[in-house]
Amino acid sequence: MRWHRAGFRCYWRWKSRRRGGRPQIEADLRALIRQMSMENLLWGAPRIHGELLKLGFSVAQSSVARYMVKRRGPPSQGWKTFLRNHAPDIAAIDLFVVPTIGFKLLTAS
Numbered sequence: 036m037r038w039h040r041a042g043f044r045c046y047w048r049w050k051s052r053r054r055g056g057r058p059q060i061e062a063d064l065r066a067l068i069r070q071m072s073m074e075n076l077l078w079g080a081p082r083i084h085g086e087l088l089k090l091g092f093s094v095a096q097s098s099v100a101r102y103m104v105k106r107r108g109p110p111s112q113g114w115k116t117f118l119r120n121h122a123p124d125i126a127a128i129d130l131f132v133v134p135t136i137g138f139k140l141l142t143a144s
Contacts, residue, residue, distance in 0.1 A: 069103070
């Protein structure tokens with residue numbers, strides 16, 4: 036039974052080996068991607084990908100998105116924050132509109 040288990044283990048080790056694919060990104064490039072995403076909060080993967088291309092790094096945009104820092108919370112402000120920021124500029128007016136026989140609108144506020 037021992038030889039059978041050893042053969043089975045050898046078979047699955049061979050079956051689950053790496054078969055090539057996309058080369059792994061170096062650790063310093065991964066650190067650079069994380070640093071750029073932390074320092075520039077408004078930059079997304081396309082912008083960081085473009086900056087890396089300008090610097091001479093050939094990396095896919097999907098790889099950049101994978102190694103970026105994940106942000107918690109919603110990507111933009113919510114309604115409560117929006118209303119708090121724009122409350123002085125919002126005017127709520129109730130208009131009373133009466134269409135006339137000549138299809139003109141009479142408004143009274």
